Amino acid sequence: MLAYTVRRVIATIPVMLIVALFVFSLLYIAPGDPAAIIAGDQATPDDVERIRASLGLDRPFLIRFTEWLFRVMQGDLGVSIFTNLPVSHMIKQRLEPTYSLMLLTLIIALTFAIPMGVLAAWKQGTWIDRLVMVFAVLGFSVPVFVVGYVLAYTFALQLDWFPVQGYTPIGTSFTGWLSNLMLPAVALGGAFIALIARITRATMLEVLSQDYVRTAKAKGVGQGAILFVHALKNAAVPIITIIGIGFAGLIGGAVVTESVFAIPGVGRLVVDAILRRDYPVIQGVVLMFSFTYVIVNLIVDLLYTVFDPRIRY
Amino acid sequence: MPPLLDVQNLQTHFGTIDGVVRAVEGVSFHINAGETVGVVGESGCGKSVTAMSILRLIQTPPGKILFQGRDLLELSEPEMQAIRGKDISMIFQEPMTSLNPVLTVGRQIGETVVLHEGLSAREAEQRAVEMLTLVGIPAPGRRVREYPHQLSGGMRQRVMIAMALACSPQLLVADEPTTALDVTIQAQILELMRDLKTRVGAAIMLITHDLGVVAEMAQRVIVMYAGRKVEEGTVEEIFLNPLHPYTRGLMGAMPKLGSSLHETGRTKLTEIQGQVPSLRKPIIGCAFASRCPGVTDVCRKIAPAIEQKAPAHWVACHYAERAMAAA
Ligand SMILES: Nc1ncnc2c1ncn2[C@@H]1O[C@H](COP(=O)(O)OP(=O)(O)OP(=O)(O)O)[C@@H](O)[C@H]1O
Ligand SMILES: [Mg+2]
Numbered sequence: 356m357l358a359y360t361v362r363r364v365i366a367t368i369p370v371m372l373i374v375a376l377f378v379f380s381l382l383y384i385a386p387g388d389p390a391a392i393i394a395g396d397q398a399t400p401d402d403v404e405r406i407r408a409s410l411g412l413d414r415p416f417l418i419r420f421t422e423w424l425f426r427v428m429q430g431d432l433g434v435s436i437f438t439n440l441p442v443s444h445m446i447k448q449r450l451e452p453t454y455s456l457m458l459l460t461l462i463i464a465l466t467f468a469i470p471m472g473v474l475a476a477w478k479q480g481t482w483i484d485r486l487v488m489v490f491a492v493l494g495f496s497v498p499v500f501v502v503g504y505v506l507a508y509t510f511a512l513q514l515d516w517f518p519v520q521g522y523t524p525i526g527t528s529f530t531g532w533l534s535n536l537m538l539p540a541v542a543l544g545g546a547f548i549a550l551i552a553r554i555t556r557a558t559m560l561e562v563l564s565q566d567y568v569r570t571a572k573a574k575g576v577g578q579g580a581i582l583f584v585h586a587l588k589n590a591a592v593p594i595i596t597i598i599g600i601g602f603a604g605l606i607g608g609a610v611v612t613e614s615v616f617a618i619p620g621v622g623r624l625v626v627d628a629i630l631r632r633d634y635p636v637i638q639g640v641v642l643m644f645s646f647t648y649v650i651v652n653l654i655v656d657l658l659y660t661v662f663d664p665r666i667r668y
Numbered sequence: 669m670p671p672l673l674d675v676q677n678l679q680t681h682f683g684t685i686d687g688v689v690r691a692v693e694g695v696s697f698h699i700n701a702g703e704t705v706g707v708v709g710e711s712g713c714g715k716s717v718t719a720m721s722i723l724r725l726i727q728t729p730p731g732k733i734l735f736q737g738r739d740l741l742e743l744s745e746p747e748m749q750a751i752r753g754k755d756i757s758m759i760f761q762e763p764m765t766s767l768n769p770v771l772t773v774g775r776q777i778g779e780t781v782v783l784h785e786g787l788s789a790r791e792a793e794q795r796a797v798e799m800l801t802l803v804g805i806p807a808p809g810r811r812v813r814e815y816p817h818q819l820s821g822g823m824r825q826r827v828m829i830a831m832a833l834a835c836s837p838q839l840l841v842a843d844e845p846t847t848a849l850d851v852t853i854q855a856q857i858l859e860l861m862r863d864l865k866t867r868v869g870a871a872i873m874l875i876t877h878d879l880g881v882v883a884e885m886a887q888r889v890i891v892m893y894a895g896r897k898v899e900e901g902t903v904e905e906i907f908l909n910p911l912h913p914y915t916r917g918l919m920g921a922m923p924k925l926g927s928s929l930h931e932t933g934r935t936k937l938t939e940i941q942g943q944v945p946s947l948r949k950p951i952i953g954c955a956f957a958s959r960c961p962g963v964t965d966v967c968r969k970i971a972p973a974i975e976q977k978a979p980a981h982w983v984a985c986h987y988a989e990r991a992m993a994a995a
Contacts, residue, residue, distance in 0.1 A: 565765065566760060566762055566765040566766045567765065567766055567767055567768040567769070569725060569760070569766075570760060570766045570767065570768070570828075570831075571768065571779075572725055572752070573723055573725060573752055573753065573757065573758040573760075574752060574753035574757070574779060574780050574783070574831065575749045575750065575751070575752035575753035575754060575780070575783050575784060576749075576753075576779065576783065577746075577749055578745075584771075585768055585771070588770045588771070589768070589769065589770050591770075662770065663769075663770055664769075664770060664815040664817070665769060665770075665815070665817050
């Protein structure tokens, strides 16, 4: 198990390197000359050249990449072009709201999606099944910002059950934290719930037709234990796989959700940075999101062995 | 004394997109306490469906299934759950797929006793070790913590048997327990079942393709064809004096009088000419008419009733007397 873990961790290194290379190249791929933009409309060509040199934009790509990579590995993500603050510091300040939102979304998605999928598979072809599938299609096709505005209008403005926007740190007040994040998490979770419920239903349908489910029934095991112990554990690998893959959508959705609900998270930071072409910040945030994604999928890889003993360490 | 299991006029039909499949059509039989009854017949004749109807693993069919005097078809699902795995348990044909791949062997055996005898998890594991010892699995203390994929086919079938017998059931339904195993393992498993039967005292409904297995294990035989019971009798009667042309066909050749059962033993079911009739249409006349060498007009029109021809011998054939005279 330890050897497997170490091997999986090592396997993420090339992935991270490729991500880093891509993130660094962003500056070259993206349209517009950052030096010209920073210099502003009134600048002379000389000014632009000076700024280009100060950013190091005039030196060879590979050298700059290597230097940048070494700094990144020491936790130095550069300095924001606009605020002149260290990027790592700016991101760190905004990590809590973003990770809180993702975590709460994940918890809500799992508690609803898995029982929904299991129920739909068990009651295949009935109105319960159809209801779940309709929800799955809706959750998938309605964009996060639409759900977000509808929820905010109904539950915050009209009913006044939750704050309309903003964020309370969990350290300040847990209930404040929860009530601030509840609507954003539900809005963000819709598509995720739909995705997980669908895959749970499909996988459970297949598992429920297996011989060992019949064996369990012949032993006198009750319906609940058949579904949630005998069958669900067999369905776990495809389900956690889709959670890992779907996490990418969650990251994208979080950026949008933070804008809708004015949550001061990394998503807002990156949106502002993109508007201002603040490349060091964009690079830092993309790197941080990629790193999160890789870590989540590493955890998924490790969870496989917990759920399926046939997967070799 | 009433029989342990008394199946009366069981009719299991399946509604499918292209019509009703009459898998079991009016089958009646009984099994006494402690007795082994063999059920034989070609593939698709309804053996498994009969077995699964008894445990109500498929939707409740019409008919009566009296077990210790109670009609299983009238019980609620929780009442039925209390019987499955405790009073009646089942071994399936496919040991490779019948065990749950993600639960330990000990967990799967222990679950039965946790459910039916209220044992704690620790006691259940203890019992699982005992059961594995009983079915002859070496190093049971280590094996209980292993998963099915770490065991061979023969071992898995032993685990299935251990699981089925963990609560000392009154009736064990064994659906082709050795078909998927190779010959030496088959012999071991049969030996084990016979041995355990004497210890636990369970009655066995033994479904098989292998007439040799029936000869070795059973006291009585039921022959099924196209969802019907066509012949029933003691092993001696059926093997030495088969009356139904289908049963004779199954045996390939009539055993000579005075030959020992073991000589006839190892014969597998031989191929019979012709096709099994479709179960999607009602069958008029005798179900075997289309394949029977001695078929007459009567057979094509009137379905023969099952009648007693000897003290321990029933058969459904218009010409059973002819067969008796020839013998
Ligand atoms: N769920 C079902 N839906 C429709 N038809 C079914 C179903 N289960 C079984 N049947 C049909 O019922 C008939 C009897 O099947 P059964 O499995 O009892 O045969 P069997 O005697 O056990 O054969 P084998 O020796 O191959 O195991 C077959 O024609 C089969 O196709
Ligand atoms: Mg069968």
